[in-house]
Amino acid sequence: xxxxxxRRRLLGVTGGSLLGAxxxxxxxGTSNHAGPDAEDGWLQPRADSRNSATTADPGPGADGTVGWxxxxxxxxxxxxxxxxxxxxxxxxxxxRSLRAIDVGSGAERWRYAYRQPPPLGTHDRPQxxxxxxxxDGVVYLVFQTDVCALDLDSRRLRWRYELNSSSDxxxxxxxxxxxxxxxxxxxxxxxxxxxxxxxxxxxAGRLTPLAARSGLLVGAHYDDxxxxxxxxxxxxxxxxxxxxxxxxxxSRGQVAVADDFVAVVASNGDLTALETDxxxxxxxxxxxxxxxxxxxxxxxxxxxxxxxYWSRPNAESIDRIDLEGRDVxxxxxxxxEFGLSVGGETVYASRADGLLALExxxxxxxxxxxxxTDDSDPFGSTPxxxxxxxxxxxxxxxxxxxxx
Numbered sequence: 001x002x003x004x005x006x007r008r009r010l011l012g013v014t015g016g017s018l019l020g021a022x023x024x025x026x027x028x029g030t031s032n033h034a035g036p037d038a039e040d041g042w043l044q045p046r047a048d049s050r051n052s053a054t055t056a057d058p059g060p061g062a063d064g065t066v067g068w069x070x071x072x073x074x075x076x077x078x079x080x081x082x083x084x085x086x087x088x089x090x091x092x093x094x095x096r097s098l099r100a101i102d103v104g105s106g107a108e109r110w111r112y113a114y115r116q117p118p119p120l121g122t123h124d125r126p127q128x129x130x131x132x133x134x135x136d137g138v139v140y141l142v143f144q145t146d147v148c149a150l151d152l153d154s155r156r157l158r159w160r161y162e163l164n165s166s167s168d169x170x171x172x173x174x175x176x177x178x179x180x181x182x183x184x185x186x187x188x189x190x191x192x193x194x195x196x197x198x199x200x201x202x203x204a205g206r207l208t209p210l211a212a213r214s215g216l217l218v219g220a221h222y223d224d225x226x227x228x229x230x231x232x233x234x235x236x237x238x239x240x241x242x243x244x245x246x247x248x249x250x251s252r253g254q255v256a257v258a259d260d261f262v263a264v265v266a267s268n269g270d271l272t273a274l275e276t277d278x279x280x281x282x283x284x285x286x287x288x289x290x291x292x293x294x295x296x297x298x299x300x301x302x303x304x305x306x307x308x309y310w311s312r313p314n315a316e317s318i319d320r321i322d323l324e325g326r327d328v329x330x331x332x333x334x335x336x337e338f339g340l341s342v343g344g345e346t347v348y349a350s351r352a353d354g355l356l357a358l359e360x361x362x363x364x365x366x367x368x369x370x371x372x373t374d375d376s377d378p379f380g381s382t383p384x385x386x387x388x389x390x391x392x393x394x395x396x397x398x399x400x401x402x403x404x
Contacts, residue, residue, distance in 0.1 A: 033233045035174040035232075041086065043085070043086065043133070044131075045082020045084065045131040046253060047341070049172060050257040051252060051253070051255060051256040052300065052301045053253075053299070053382050054342040054343075056343075057343050057344065057387055059344070059346055059390045060357070063403065063404035064355075064369055064390070064403060066400070066401060066402075069372075069398070070398050070399070072099060073396070074396065075094070075095040075396070076094055076095065076379070076396050077094075077128070078250065079129060079131070080094070080128075081131065082384075083393060084132040086134050086152065087152075090384070091132040092393060093128050095127055095128065096113055096124075096125045096126070097111045097125070106398070106400065112150060114143040126144030127143070127144055129166055130170045133172035134152070135172060139152055140170065142163075142170050142179065145163045145164070145181075146161065147167070147177065149177075158197075159196060159197030163182065164184070165182035167179055167180060167181040168206065168248065169249050169252070170209070171217070175194045176191050176192065176193065176194060176232070177191070178209035179209070180208050186204060189202065189203040189235070202235065205221070206221065208220050208222055208249050210251070213257045213259065214232070215231065215233070216257065217235075218230075218255060218262055219248075220244070220245055225251070226240060226243070228279075229279050239277075239278050239279030239280075241279040241280075243264050243272050243279075245265065245266060251265075253299065253339070254294065254298065256301040256308075258301060258323070261273040261276055262274040265310070266294075270285060271285040271299075283324065283325030293314050294312075296314065297311065299340065300340045302342045307320055307342075310340075311339070311340040311349050316333060316336065317330055317332050317333065318333055320360070329362065333349070333351075333356060336352075337352050337380030341383045342360060342385075343385035345359065345361065346359065349383075350382075352378060353370045354368065354394065369401055371394060371397055373396065374396065380392075381394070
């Protein structure tokens, strides 16, 4: 752990110069919390702040083929399980940098590697701990002990907030950035103004932020995975649930929020819906398998069509469930990996060798594609759907699937 540092500095977009005095201790942000506008596009690792992993865009639909692929030639961390797309550019997290990939060709447009200020900045570039989340031309990231707001046009920092440890997780909801880390000698969940980096509120305890909708931020206790509901605007606790996920800093694909319930893949393998107002269980689908790991499970929530999709690689199945907890269909599929999303009438699922597409209503297979990777055991990611394309990160290979 690093020694205590001045935690918050505002940086100019040009030159990265310090605009104001160092800010010690919590300060109130300069604006009130505001929820997201109608989220247009795939700006977060699982599409939006709710982790729905769903869009009206269809992707390739009936048939698909690999348009281009690119090997990143760098180590990818397990936490990097999703991409973002803005202005024709894929934002791809790697071990020590954020890569910008042109969606038309797969060529790299630029990369950003952060260097911490002295004395830490004299060492190697810090690792990138979080996936990209975008709002109004700014991408929010954590590089080791620094929360960074990076302007995508200038590729300069708008602000930086210094933590006292690495982060357990970052979430973006409207104009508020939530981040979990050690601050002022204790574990804290912080809410920062996305425009300025100023602190809105803090909650004591090691809580990992996972998903949010108006009035509700869902997090999980780091130690035991139990879910917690907080007021998004103030951080006040609304409820605590007995439902628990696996390692909270690695389980963002296992929690999604609808208007009136939270869908959760619990650490014991059950799929559970919790009431958003109370955290009480609405329904539970028990896992019948024995000693099954949920490490690679993922869900996609298509609330407008009354559907929840569940990929269970260790059980070798994909399920569609209605919002009352009833099975609609189940399809056995081998070699599944982490990552599931829905585009229009098609479900896209990560496989160990590429991507599988199923018809959403029936579960019938539409197509599958394969790519060569240099990784013998590649970790999947949430397929990103945009227009009639899907973009997928498998191991250290990012690729496009286009219509046949």
